Amino acid sequence: MTWLNLPLSALRRRVMVLILAVIIVGGLIATILHSLTPQTHPISLIIPPLAAVIALGLLIDLICNPNRLNLIIQATLIWGGFINIFPEYFFVIQAWIQPGKQLVEILPPITPGLFLLNTAMIVFLRPRSLIRFAVLLWGVMAVPILSYLIAHPGELQTPRGLELLLTLGPAMGVNLALIIFYVRLQAAVDHLQNEGMRLQKISEMDLLTQVWNRRAGERILGELIEQKQLGLGIILCDIDHFKSVNDTYGHLVGDQVLQMFAQWCRQHVRPQDMVVRWGGEEFVVIGCTDEPAEMASLAARLCQGIAQQSVPEVGKITASFGVACHQPEETLSALFERADMALYQAKQQGRNRVVVKV
Template sequence: MSQPGSDPADPLAWDHTARTQRRMFGQLAWVGTLACLGTLAFQWPSPTPRDLIALPLLTALLLGLLLCVRRRWIGLIPAARGALLGLTVYFLVGLWPWPGSGGGYLSLLSESTYWFPVLYAGAYLLFAPREALQWSAVTYLLALAICLYRLFWGPEARSVDLAASVMQFQIVGLIMILMQATFGAQRGQLLAARQAARQDPLTGLANRRAGEERLAELAHAGRPFILVVFDLDHFKAVNDTHGHAVGDRVLQMTARLSRELLPPGGVATRWGGEEFLLILPPLEPGALRTLLAALRTRLAQERVDGVRGVTASFGVAVSMPGEAPERVVARADAAMYAAKAHGRDGVQHAEPSPAGQVGAGLDA
């Protein structure tokens, strides 16, 4: 499931978008399930042969996909496509002139057409505008083919009432697709603007505002995290000696390495100037040491326009239960300055003292 403006390379934006889409998929799956069961109950004890078979299958499909998504057995993209495909097939089949419906052929067309705007809107809610347009166009053309068959070759061929109904159905469907395409493009622009407001333009990392939003989300959910604040050593000398353009490329290199080494669920932000902040999920001490050692090694090995051997001072703080994010940032920041005071190019771990003051422990 892909939304305009969402970038899988940006864990912050992607995590927020994925959670929103999972919630929306769950809501749609339950609404579809209740609609299927409600239709069967309304028709009981004499449901149409088509619905007696199709609706239980559709219910099983929706609930099965929802279970698979929640258990992470399949991704959101194939689940959404499967659900939309099942619903589309059901309503397209409903357009066919099935005999023995009890309501007549024309009423079958009218009942099915109610749901096609929902299918078009659902495609634009679930997918990016280009893919949504493809889904909607294929659905529209298939519905048009069935309607043309009914008009010219079906049991109600050349019915004036049916022709009027089909004409309205097709015109409304076309207008709905065009409206959704317009709204989808506008939504894509809004999402792109929102992402730009939360992204550092030089490095492509999440900016400070986005990092603060992420920390607030974690604190609100009561989820533990690890903060790593690091500042490039002697960066002013790089700018003074090689120029600001080279300094910018050093920052971009640092951002690239930070993104490449992030564990799943981690977020890298440019906190300001040459200072970066990593928001990490809980890690074992050995895994954290390995991550920081790899980042320090890669920084020292990279060459950027004659600049090589870049070092940084790191401050690490582990969030405490109920601790405000600002406090965790302050502890990590103090630990980073302690690393600078110990000669730079090192890692310092912050520890809250019993009196609430910030202490720091050196990690050689």
């Protein structure tokens, strides 16, 4: 499975693994380079190996405890902020209080860590928090250095000084603008997804009875048949003498009967079952089981429960039920053919009963 096809939780976990691996490798490389450089500052000798060790510990924790992902993300962001901010402030303060020190010479590279933190925040923080934290990070890291450089024009005019000015000024400004654009774009995408889900639900819902319509039922049944590891049983329901209800009391009363029948079915089925209006006065109950006895028991409860109800103006109504469970390699049409045969037998035997077709 490619990264693009992964669920969001699995994708975030993989990205976190990659980020921690990069920190480990980067810390090891920096440690080796600093150990080979004469007169390296103690901070440069401590921070990189410490960052690599902590990242390794977080990576092992993530691999062993995937459910701790959010906690590991928070720890990584906090630690990442510390190893970038602490050296920067240390060297800025040192340059301020020791006139012989020049910030452009003693300040270690900080921009890679800054952009890595920004990227990590884009991936892991919620859009509403992202802008606030990005602005805070920018201010915390940019203000001390830019203030120092403005106060020391000689250092500002050096290549390193100009690089810091452009990186922490215009470049970070563009980066922040892109983050704001991303947040707005993400909000638009979320709105479209929610609207798409709402429209799909509307398109797959029977407006009269507020249960799934046939289009949704065929989709659900097709998906269940493809997932061969799951069992599948159906109950085909038909309201007895429904045509005479329409002829005697009118279609408005007939609609009330359909609505109440659907409501009774929803009340009596199990949470994992689905009620579908298949067409007219015919309904289908979909169950994730291939045990005929289990589906027959459910159909019997529906049959008895509905027979005990009463509709205003009409009085008692009953329904007939045909039960069939999906067999290996059976098509959807063949499954419905067996359920329809069972329903026909229930009608022939006097209605208000359940027939199972094995």
